[in-house]
Amino acid sequence: MTVLDVRDLSVDFATEDGALQALKKVELTVPKNRIVGVVGESGCGKSTLINAILGLLADNGSVTSGRILFEEGQDLAHLDGAAMRALRGRKIATVFQDPMGALNPVLSVGRQMRDIQYRSGLSRREKDTRSVAMLRKVRIPDPEKRLAQFPHEFSGGMKQRIAIAMALMMEPSLLIADEPTTALDATLEVTIIELLKELQQQIGCSVLFISHHLGVIAELCDEMIVMYAGEVVERGTTRDIFHNARHPYTRKLLACDPARLSHRAARLPTIPGTLPDLRRRPAGCVFQARCEIADGVCSTMPPDAVVTEGHVARCWHTSEALAVEATA
């Protein structure tokens, strides 16, 4: 079964200078029981994508085309507020980047964990029992005592584990994790990744994992999409993308990661140029201005070319792209 199926999704924001197309024909599938990664640099539309899925687009944003099918039934792009509220927190849960910002500083952790179960119809005592069990699952020592404590009494890593516990409390079908490890140290980062993986298998939910850290995506995700300037430029299994990337942007992005350099380089690779102005999208390929193999055909919209089954790149030159590397 497919938990989330995004087809042809476009989102516009109305601005003083006219419409800004933040997402353009986005295609994304999250199968049941799988972890799908989303990578892309600042401004690529990761947050807009999450907000569109959660029905939390700002007032000036609107879905101009496409659908967001949840569990092969409801279309989240056209769901009313009440129906969306019934899904959020129960069927679709979220963990954000900043664990401190996700917890209310003036309420005890136990109170917040009770609050999140308010649709469950359980008694207060049953809710607390579930909270304790969940805290134990995320390896918070001494959970009974910890329930009475406030967020500032926990370390950053513990707060993020509490946020994960709260998100998974209602055993959602989809967990959206937006850069959940970015604010943490590397040692904590790996424990959070391992914890997420373990809980995902226990609960049997799917995860949409947003990160700009390629190493984390490689380690955690089964499948991934690569976003650039509001478009999904490449998608496939994590192995497809890391070992056989076919979009020039993906290849450059991978080459930029200093973790892939086995030796010290005189100059680190970069991607020359800047993101296009999304209010004036170029005709055709969105990456052409920064791409060295771009030619005449790139000024028309490239197809979603199939490289192998399930591995798709939005590019006219998927076979020539193999020669592309980031510029040192």
Add this chain to the structure above:
Amino acid sequence: MTSEPLLTVSDLRVQFRMGGIMAGLSGQPTSIEAVAGVSFSLERGRTFALVGESGSGKTTLARAVNGLQVAAGGSIRFEGRELRDFSKSDWKPVRRRMSMMFQDPVGSLSPRLSVRSILAEPFAIHGLSGKDANAEVMRLLALVGLPRDFADRYPHQLSGGQARRVGVARAVALDPVLIIADEPTAGLDVSVQGEVLNLLNDLRDRMGLSLLIITHNLHVVRQIADSMAVMYLGRFVEEGETEAIFAAPHHPYTAALLSANPEPDPDKVHNRIALPAEVPSLLARPSGCEFHTRCPFAQDKCAADAPLPARVGASLFTCHFPLNPETGAALAGAG
């Protein structure tokens, strides 16, 4: 050029007072030592990196070196002078020679000043109004590769990478010999991170700068630093040449940090050194080797006796049972 290193820090200590009278009366500690006896030196034109988890004292150490934090003990020698007992007014000329780049590219720029004012400010503060401020601003923008019209922008109109370039321009404005950069690439995209590191490397080579870099990104350390130190609870647990430490870490904590680095290869087999438990509190430092509460190789001796610094090659480390780089197993008796 003298033979003395540009910067020599010896046995530097920084303490913070904790709690009130009640804590003192009830026998609890009234201060913590955030930097507890750190020594290192930095040669001209070289880059030294400080790594460690949050709360290990990296930033406090950098602030003490720059005089933003009063040191409780030890010595800081910079360009042949002892800075530790300097007064506020003594420090001012030193800061022309030693500039600081703070964390958070956008947050470290005043939101109400234009880029022009931000870059002209160092000249005004140091009484260099004789210089043509506008020409200096244009020179600095060109130096860091930003267009001239950026002078009239405000920090909120800059991307993280652009804001970081402005931060670099401000840091090099007065021709310093040392730049202390606190997390210069945190929060930046990988392609932009490369640009900022290339820029810092270029400026180092062109202006003969030395860099003291604080980061928790070990890949960055490997690409930019000549030597490095790993901090834990305010002390160095391992220090040496970057390449040597990456090739063969001696301290289990260094090895754990190196192994905790997720690598962009889905088929990579991870032999991680898992670090159990949380970081101990500075209010209750563990006995013996302070890392023994989290060390997977700890033995009885580690809880009882503090290890003395040992040297292998150019690396200095404090561990009773340093790792053998070939097998990754604990060896007895070095140091």
